[in-house]
Amino acid sequence: MRTKWLVLMIALLLGGCDQSAPEEKGFAGMGDQAQSFTPVVPGRVFSFPADHGAHDGFRIEWWYVTANLKDQQGNDFGVQWTLFRSALKPVAEQAGWGNQTIWLGHAAVTSPSVHHAAERYARGGVGQAGVRLAPFEAWIDDWMFASQAQDPLRDMQLSARDKNFAYQLRLTSSRPLVLQGDNGFSQKSEEGQASYYYSQPFFQASGTLQIDGQTYSVSGPAWLDREWSSQPLTANQTGWDWFSLHLDSGEHVMLYRMRQKDGAPYLTGTWIAADGQIQTLHSEQISLVPQDTAKVADRPMPVKWSIRIPDKQLDISVDALNRNAWMDLRIPYWEGPVKIDGSHPGQGYLEMTGY
Template sequence: MRIDLAAVVLVLSLLAGCGEPAPEQKGFAGLGNQAQAFTPVVPGRVFSFPADHGPHEGFRIEWWYVTANLKDGQGNEFGVQWTLFRSALSAAAPQPGWANQTLWLGHAAVTSAGVHHAAERYARGGTGQAGVRLAPFEAWIDEWRFAGQAGNAFNDLQLSAQDKSFSYRLHLTTDRPLVLQGDHGYSRKSEQGQASYYYSQPFFHADGTVQIDGQRYTVSGPAWLDREWSSQPLTADQTGWDWFSLHLDSGEQVMLYRMRQKDGAPYLTGTWIGADGQPQTLSAAQIVLIPKGTATVAGRSMPVRWSVAIPDKRLDLTLDALNPNAWMNLRIPYWEGPVRLSGSHGGQGYLEMTGY
């Protein structure tokens, strides 16, 4: 589960221009609001590529989300985030021009041990300012781009974004298959049946440059793509989530998320991805995920050190934030940044925390 969908909900109220009061928000960012008019997420969907790299009309929310753990030649560590969200104001087919009922939101960020910069972009559908198209693949908002080279290939892409304090340009390549999360791409988010369609490409390798406050770095490292779409991914009493993507030095990849609730235990699940790309869904009983240390960030206490264990896989890790102050100080704020791994396995990863 990725995301600051709270920002999307706010943008809906700001840009819709309907002049009516916003509906009462249920659950984190209103994602527990009922969505009967939109297409439901049900088990058994057969994914189709390259079509599923593109937008899914009829669903209320979806995103294209990339994170990268990078190092330069001197061993300095960096994190990069690039995200494009599509939000539908209506379940009806999109209209041309400013009558279009689709809104787009972009987030980009860079993180080092001492600096974190984040930026956002907004766009209305139907104007050409933002969108996603296929053959070749391209997702964009303003000058920010995530784009393929030619044809339908999704294994050779360029990623770029820039703002006043940072920029990056990365080349992402892979020879591994896409990974369907959950039950063949059906990813449950609660015991009540809320879910998304969810696939990842956790095996990207990134090469390129990152510029922070006028200093340019040549970098490389692993990158992770997440693709999700849904219409009501949360329940009304889910308050936020903690999401982890881990690149292990052994070649395996791990995705974990903890959906926090107002009352009761969090909903916990994940995926163990073998070095060959084969996924195995992890149940809550197989995962030990405990916050171990906090930092005061933007006036609130954030768990920036975690204990992660999967006994069946002999995994026992401590995760520490590269920069505890990786606060996305945007319209709706949240925490997202790279983490260091120590313990049974080496590696690196990314952590997102919302709703604190």
């Protein structure tokens, strides 16, 4: 689940506001009311490739890629690439500095011993960042997620670069994408907060990765998440723990736990069978329990988890490849690759916010 949002904080950073920000509700202000923006309601009919593009009228949106990679010697790495779109007003895109969209990019690489992260900010309307269709391209500065294919999710190019790392990857898949939740309506609380959410968990990635001056040829599975919303959290929700898991048996699993100030977390997920059939998982079907913590950025982080889904005979341990995978950015959070042991070994990604 990919809802890191920042609307007020980004507006202060880039919008030139000189007034004090109101108290945020929920993580990064995502519980703030958004009455003037388009609500997320059940029953949306998705349309592709149009829905790969930006959605005017919604407040927040992202294109989010993670990849679990190995080099030719079997060493493990992780890669993250994200483009966030934040609308300051519910109006259509326009050219020039009157544009009411802020763009944010996050990129990271992880090995068992190293984690590097970087960020980019841009104002919409001036060509520095954006998303276009036909051919598809999502970009901020020279960071790119692009395709020349008629169906862009079949063959993508992914790249990012910073002073300590770079990567250039090709992502391919012949499998259909997955609509999360109820046909793409992904509920985030008992009160009805939700996003529109689809994934492409079947990407296979290959290419090159540079870390601290050393270059590796890498390959492995990758996962794309696409979400858009206007108010995805309640004021009572403090953050989340999100898992995307590639199991060696061919299944894939998405889980998220939305933590609250008061009451039990909101827990749900998706089971993706090897043949692509999907099943929504409800809280009573899932056991998600932290097993071990590490001190990261002067705070305790649950870096090892037990996950059980008895209906699927799943009983696994999920452990961070690098426990110090802290995204030390303006909006800090933990995100990194994980190793999976137990009934269904595999690999995946974990994101934790609000700690």
